[in-house]
Amino acid sequence: MFTRAERLVAWRYLRPTRQEGFISFVAAFALLGIALGVGTLIVVMAVMNGFRVELLGRVLGFNGHATVVTGPDGIADFEALAERIRRVEGVVSVTPYVEGQVLASAHGIASGAIVRGLRPEDLAPQALLRDHLVAGSLAALADTGTAAIGSRMASRMGLSVGDRITLISPQGVATALGTVPRTASYRVAAIFEVGMYEYDNGFVYLPLADAQVYFQLPGRVNAIEIMVADPEQVERFRADIERWLSPEARLVDWKQLNSHFFAALEVERNVMFLILTLIVLVAAFNIITGLTMLVRSKTRDIAILRTMGATRAAIVRIFFLAGATIGTIGTFVGFALGLTFALNIDTIRLWLEGLTGFELWSAEIRFLSRLPAKVLPGDVVQVVAMALALSFLATLYPAWRAARTDPVEALRHE
Numbered sequence: 001m002f003t004r005a006e007r008l009v010a011w012r013y014l015r016p017t018r019q020e021g022f023i024s025f026v027a028a029f030a031l032l033g034i035a036l037g038v039g040t041l042i043v044v045m046a047v048m049n050g051f052r053v054e055l056l057g058r059v060l061g062f063n064g065h066a067t068v069v070t071g072p073d074g075i076a077d078f079e080a081l082a083e084r085i086r087r088v089e090g091v092v093s094v095t096p097y098v099e100g101q102v103l104a105s106a107h108g109i110a111s112g113a114i115v116r117g118l119r120p121e122d123l124a125p126q127a128l129l130r131d132h133l134v135a136g137s138l139a140a141l142a143d144t145g146t147a148a149i150g151s152r153m154a155s156r157m158g159l160s161v162g163d164r165i166t167l168i169s170p171q172g173v174a175t176a177l178g179t180v181p182r183t184a185s186y187r188v189a190a191i192f193e194v195g196m197y198e199y200d201n202g203f204v205y206l207p208l209a210d211a212q213v214y215f216q217l218p219g220r221v222n223a224i225e226i227m228v229a230d231p232e233q234v235e236r237f238r239a240d241i242e243r244w245l246s247p248e249a250r251l252v253d254w255k256q257l258n259s260h261f262f263a264a265l266e267v268e269r270n271v272m273f274l275i276l277t278l279i280v281l282v283a284a285f286n287i288i289t290g291l292t293m294l295v296r297s298k299t300r301d302i303a304i305l306r307t308m309g310a311t312r313a314a315i316v317r318i319f320f321l322a323g324a325t326i327g328t329i330g331t332f333v334g335f336a337l338g339l340t341f342a343l344n345i346d347t348i349r350l351w352l353e354g355l356t357g358f359e360l361w362s363a364e365i366r367f368l369s370r371l372p373a374k375v376l377p378g379d380v381v382q383v384v385a386m387a388l389a390l391s392f393l394a395t396l397y398p399a400w401r402a403a404r405t406d407p408v409e410a411l412r413h414e
Contacts, residue, residue: 002321009305009318011325026290031330033283038334038387039341041276045379046342048269050372052262055196062128062199064095064225065234066253068245074098074220081244082224088240090229095122096221098211103168104149104204106157113153115167115204117211129192129205136161136190141207147186150200151193163188167204169214184214280387283330284394291323291398295405302405312403319399320392327391335384339375346371 068081075081078096085094098117103110120142124130130138134151141148147165159165169182186206193200212218228237234253242251255262295302302315341348349371 002317003314007321011322026286026293027326030283030286030290031326031333033286034280034327034330034387034391035334035337037276037279037283038331038383039338040279040334041273041383042335042338042375042380043342043345043373044272044276045269045383046338046373046375047345047371048265048272049376049379050374052265052269053374054372055265056262057128062194062203063254063257065228065231066226066237066241066251068224068226068241068249068251070222070246070249072222073248074217074222075224075246075249076220078221078224084244085224085226085241088237090237091226091241092229093125093227095225095227096208097122097223097225098208098215098217098221099223100169100171100211100215102204103170104153104157105166105168106159106163109157110168111153111156111202113167113202113204115206115211115214117206117208117215119208122208123205128194132192132194134191134193136188138190140189141205143189144207144210145186146189146207146210148190148192148205149188150203151191152197152201153204154188154191156201159188159191161188161191165204167214171216182214184210186210277386280390284327284390287323287326287391287394288398290326291319291395292401294322295319295398295402298402299405302402306405315403315405316399319402320395323395323398324392327388327394331384331387331391334387335380338383339380342373342375345373 068075068085075096082094082096085091095118098115100115102113102115104113118126120139123138123141126138129148136148138148140146149159149165154160157165164185164187166183166185171182190205206214208221212220215222226237226241228234230236231254234255238251238253245251305315306312
């Protein structure tokens with residue numbers, strides 16, 4: 001596509017000279033701008049993807065893909081209902097449980113918590129808990145009077161395995177003196193850390209029998225968790241599951257519960273992409289500026305090339321190659337920097353925190369205890385293609401202006 005002579009001339013024009021120092025500075029600034037824009041875009045897209053994947057994995061790991069919920073009376077024949085739901089094609093697992101809000105207290109420290117009661121055989125397959133235990137064992141929850149709590153709750157209340165935690169329910173017991181809050185004490189048998197602040201700080205697991213007694217639901221549950229083969233297509237299973245439900249029960253899937261949250265993440269991701277694309281666009285304008293100045297300074301050279309037989313197409317190719325080289329080098333420098341940064345972003349974050357002494361990532365605000373990043377090849381290709389396209393388009397006008405140079409007029413004033 002480009003002859004050897006065209007490549008030599010284009011490269012000669014890109015080399016800085018004393019007379020064209022400012023033009024070389026503009027070209028270097030354009031290259032740096034494209035590299036920063038591409039690198040920043042790759043990192044931001046990777047972090048936004050990591051957020052979605054990490055949050056989705058933890059949300060679904062704790063709450064299932066769909067949940068059957070009911071009123072305060074609970075579900076009496078939950079075993080039969082669970083068995084019917086298990087026979088629905090595409091349903092992977094069904095887990096009945098009891099859930100309620102309480103005030104958790106230990107060592108003079110109290111905070112709100114969500115209690116979830118599960119049978120030991122249903123608790124064991126919970127990979128999110130099983131694979132993230134920091135102390136104790138889930139098997140110990142087969143004993144009555146035991147509990148599993150999150151690591152942040154344990155740290156905040158000064159609890160370890162073997163200590164006792166007191167749960168206070170707002171649904172009190174009616175007495176002659178009025179309503180008395182219902183309290184119960186449980187031994188901490190396991191401590192988990194799933195990496196999401198909301199769960200590590202505010203969840204307590206009890207054996208199902210204990211939860212039924214505590215929340216006054218003897219032989220009943222108030223929710224049934226359902227896992228399906230494809231959570232992204234959970235709507236397909238609604239009709240087959242809902243036909244088994246009583247009028248008091250309703251089915252809620254994870255998209256309904258978290259739609260606003262993941263929609264906000266998607267909007268933020270798209271907006272950040274558009275805003276950061278402006279960096280690459282500004283750098284592309286710098287390519288236009290640098291090439292236009294280069295064309296004006298090389299008017300005599302262009303005229304001589306034309307008189308020596310160079311065609312207008314050859315002149316276009318020379319200046320297109322000069323501008324495209326700036327864009328291509330900048331794009332791939334940004335690609336390398338962005339990919340390196342994205343793949344090691346949490347390590348870099350920890351290094352910066354150690355260097356500066358400031359906390360750059362607060363789990364209480366960000367929900368996750370680590371900075372996630374997931375590089376998707378499709379996003380990287382999109383960023384690189386966009387940067388190259390803008391760079392190539394930026395070279396067309398200066399190259400066209402160079403090709404229109406009249407050699408007679410240009411040499412007349414020399």
